[in-house]
Amino acid sequence: MAGPSHDHHHHPSPPEALIRQAEEACRAQGVQFTPLRRRVFEELARSREPLGAYDLVERLGRERRIAPISVYRVLDVLIEAGLIHRIATRNTYLPCHHAHDPHGATVFLVCTSCGVVDEVCSPDLTRGLDGTAAAAGFRPGGRAVEVEGECASCRTAAPG
């Protein structure tokens, strides 16, 4: 299942670098990067796929029991700080792996086959989205969209 890492269109985002960036971003925002928050972020950063809240409950609870509510609170903080994202169509969470253009839309390409989620920014899609919204008199909030489909690896692995 863990395909060979032929990821070339995006940096493989090493977990350690991601964690350092998160720590730095927290300091910059005056948000505490507590041990629990670090543990949650680490698990997400080291996972190949997004994780559910209860996946985290289980992984963090190996040594000592952690209640779901604690995990959800941490997730809320990390989302608020822009360090992670939530995939609504899957009820899962993943670390943000690039700085966001505040004026651009973000697309999460969710592979229904392997579960991997690719996060990309797209000026084209931003334009299309803004145009569509404007035509309906709608003011978008987050401008993050999720699209399900088949990723490049799975397409080559299983043609059809």
Place this chain on the structure above:
Amino acid sequence: MAGPSHDHHHHPSPPEALIRQAEEACRAQGVQFTPLRRRVFEELARSREPLGAYDLVERLGRERRIAPISVYRVLDVLIEAGLIHRIATRNTYLPCHHAHDPHGATVFLVCTSCGVVDEVCSPDLTRGLDGTAAAAGFRPGGRAVEVEGECASCRTAAPG
């Protein structure tokens, strides 16, 4: 623009017409439009906002108790038949109010203020989406996206 026809503002989706269309679509697809399925669709068609599965459980259970699983099964059938859509960010369901272009993307404009969801098709957004997906080697499946924000009515009602 987006509208293939005179489709410009939120018109008060006529429930009776919607229900007739649904019945016709079922017949055309060889899908039974049973009393329970009709009841579920009617509730959705007559609601101003999308409804949750348990909202339907409550509304259908006025006379006789209906189990959640029964509602979910009906919802699955109606979704499969293309008669309703599910809003993943809200865990709610709403009737499809226009024929879908199989080659186009659909956008659900979800108002975070009043809860109303507007369903629009947009060639612009379709292009942006396809371009973004192609650049990542991704083959989109459904091509339905949800965007949260503030609808036209709420913008004029409560300026911010």
Place this chain on the structure above:
DNA sequence: CTACGTGCTGTTACAACGTAACAAGTTCGC
């Protein structure tokens, strides 16, 4: 008429996802 397959719904129980309310520990400044 009987038997059987297929499709729809009922019943029960449960899994997965998420939150409220309150207590207790930590950090920090006074």
Place this chain on the structure above:
DNA sequence: GCGAACTTGTTACGTTGTAACAGCACGTAG
């Protein structure tokens, strides 16, 4: 020390979605 703000623990609960199996309706073959 002492209180304020923040973080986490504990318990219990609410919401959303599903599994497994039984009954019923209907058409069809024997």
